[in-house]
Amino acid sequence: MNSPRIVEVRKNILKQNDEIAHALRGRFEEAGVFVVNLVSSPGSGKTAFLESTLTKLRTDFRVAALVGDLATENDAIRLARSQVPVRQIITGTVCHLEAAMIERNLKDWNLHELDFLFVENVGNLVCPSSYDLGENLRVVLMSVTEGEDKPLKYPTIVNSADVAVITKTDLADAVEFDWPVAAKNLRAVRPGIEILQVSAKSGSGMDAWLQFITSQRRDVVEHLVWHS
Amino acid sequence: MHELSIAMSILDMAEEECGRRGAEVEAIHVKLGALSGVLKEALLSAYDLARTETTLPAAQLIIEEVPVMIFCPRCQAPRSVPSIQHLCCSECETPSSEILQGRELQVVALELRS
Numbered sequence: 001m002n003s004p005r006i007v008e009v010r011k012n013i014l015k016q017n018d019e020i021a022h023a024l025r026g027r028f029e030e031a032g033v034f035v036v037n038l039v040s041s042p043g044s045g046k047t048a049f050l051e052s053t054l055t056k057l058r059t060d061f062r063v064a065a066l067v068g069d070l071a072t073e074n075d076a077i078r079l080a081r082s083q084v085p086v087r088q089i090i091t092g093t094v095c096h097l098e099a100a101m102i103e104r105n106l107k108d109w110n111l112h113e114l115d116f117l118f119v120e121n122v123g124n125l126v127c128p129s130s131y132d133l134g135e136n137l138r139v140v141l142m143s144v145t146e147g148e149d150k151p152l153k154y155p156t157i158v159n160s161a162d163v164a165v166i167t168k169t170d171l172a173d174a175v176e177f178d179w180p181v182a183a184k185n186l187r188a189v190r191p192g193i194e195i196l197q198v199s200a201k202s203g204s205g206m207d208a209w210l211q212f213i214t215s216q217r218r219d220v221v222e223h224l225v226w227h228s
Numbered sequence: 229m230h231e232l233s234i235a236m237s238i239l240d241m242a243e244e245e246c247g248r249r250g251a252e253v254e255a256i257h258v259k260l261g262a263l264s265g266v267l268k269e270a271l272l273s274a275y276d277l278a279r280t281e282t283t284l285p286a287a288q289l290i291i292e293e294v295p296v297m298i299f300c301p302r303c304q305a306p307r308s309v310p311s312i313q314h315l316c317c318s319e320c321e322t323p324s325s326e327i328l329q330g331r332e333l334q335v336v337a338l339e340l341r342s
Contacts (some may be wrong), residue, residue, distance in 0.1 A: 004254045004339040011247060013237050013258070013333045096230055127230040130265040130333065153311045156265045159327075188314045191323035 008138065017131055018097035024134030031111035032132055034118065034217035037133050039157055040141035041150075042123030045167040047075045048200040049141065050120055055084035056210055061115040068097040068122040076119065085109065099134060116217065124216035125154040136220055137213070137219040143168040144177040151185040158189045163196065231274035234266055234333070238275065238289070239282045241335050246284065253341035255288040261332035262296050262312050296330030 014162060028035050041044050050065060057063050061150035064085040065220060076088035089105050102119065111117075119135065121128045142150050145168055151158045158164065164186050172179075186193055186197045196212060198205035238256060239262050246253045258329045260266055268291050275289045300307040300317035307317040 004341045006257075006337050006339050007245070007249070008337050009241070009335050010337075011241055011335050013234055013241070013335060016237070094230075094233070113333075114333070126265065130230065130234075152313045156263050156280055159312070159315070159325075160265075188316075189312075189324045191315055 013059060014130060014132075014224040017099045020103055021132035021134040024099055024103060025121040027111060028117070028134060028136070029220075031114070032221055033111050033114040033117050034213070034220055035117045035135040035137070036120060036135060036213065037119045037128075037135035037138045038103045038141060039121045039128045039138065039161070040124070040143075041125045041146065041154075042122060044123070044141045044146060045200060046120050046141055047122065047165055049165070050118055051079055051082050052200040052203070052206055053118065053210070054079065054084050054086075057116060058082065058084050061214075062113055063118070064109065065120065066075065066102060067120040068101070071093070091122055095124050096131055097121050097123055097133060098131050102133050105153055111171050116213070124159045125150075129157040129160045137162050137216055139163050139165055141165045141167050142182075144172045145175055148178050148182040148185055151182075151189045155189040158186060158193075161190065161193065163194045163212070164190075166195065168199060168201070169204060170202045171195045177220045207215070231266060231270040232278060234287075235271060235274040236254055237339040238335055239278055239284060239287075242258055242287060242338060243310060246336055246340065249340060249342075253287040253338055254341050255283050255290050255339040256338040257290045257292065257339070258333060258338050259292050259294050259334045261294045261326065261330040261333040263330045266333060277305055281314040294334075297328040298324040299326040300324055303325075307320040316336045 017152055038046050054063055065079055066087050066089055067073055068089045070091055073088045076086050079086040087105055089101050119133055138161045140158055183195055186195055196209050198209050230291050242253050242256050256334040279285055296312055297306050298309055300322055302320050305318055309315050312319055
């Protein structure tokens with residue numbers, strides 16, 4: 001019998017996802033919509049944070065959201081209170097969102113009529129890190145109740161994020177949250193990462209967050225205008 | 229547990245290649261970066277499960293783990309890191325987020341027998 005021969009392949013395993021994400025990024029860019037992917041563990045306050053963000057942002061911008069969940073439509077029902085277009089993506093057994101799910105669920109939405117699109121990923125700090133959704137900004141959320149060492153336990157997702165938002169700051173004193181240690185851990189895993197602190201409940205820090213994303217969007221959109 | 233869908237993608241790629249080349253796949257070589265978000269053990273178990281459903285039930289999965297390397301702005305050189313919890317230069321401890329390797333999730337080669 002012949003000995004086996006080795007052929008080089010060099011293909012990214014997530015090539016299919018990356019290609020769809022790349023095409024989505026092109027569509028978002030062309031339409032001038034800024035896309036934010038929110039990732040966190042279950043129960044970190046993503047939905048409350050997003051509801052507050054959508055409600056505040058919709059006075060000046062055209063916003064919409066896609067929300068991923070394994071089984072229920074509860075998040076979409078909650079977010080509908082913000083009176084912006086919201087669509088639930090039920091993933092079934094899939095523990096993360098993939099670019100194809102975003103593409104499929106955008107369906108009839110006219111991206112040219114949007115300034116911001118928020119994607120709330122499935123609550124999971126492991127799997128979503130590998131999947132590009134074509135977003136402009138990946139935000140990792142971490143609540144004060146989860147403890148300061150969360151970044152060290154899930155370095156991969158923190159490393160893939162552009163900004164970290166610490167949520168439920170109204171509970172920080174009650175759980176004796178150690179801010180310097182949390183910041184140190186986040187920056188050990190992702191040197192230089194911007195860290196914001198918010199409480200969706202009290203509203204504290206929300207203005208700084210909104211300013212941050214609107215300026216990020218402005219940079220992207222102005223960059224496009226300048227190049228066109 | 230996204231390792232199962234990763235394993236299925238690997239097998240899809242190998243099946244496509246072996247169909248194109250008309251050969252049998254003996255082994256699939258994969259590079260797995262420490263920051264890829266995929267665990268070697270979980271991928272191997274998922275792969276064992278997934279391959280029974282394919283035309284390549286005998287193909288072995290050979291995983292090469294790729295450590296993280298950063299570019300150290302102070303040493304002006306590629307450097308290893310103490311751990312993925314601590315992305316800094318292993319020589320001078322300067323933090324760096326310029327990652328040179330460690331995100332790989334790639335099929336690099338196939339061992340074929342015709």
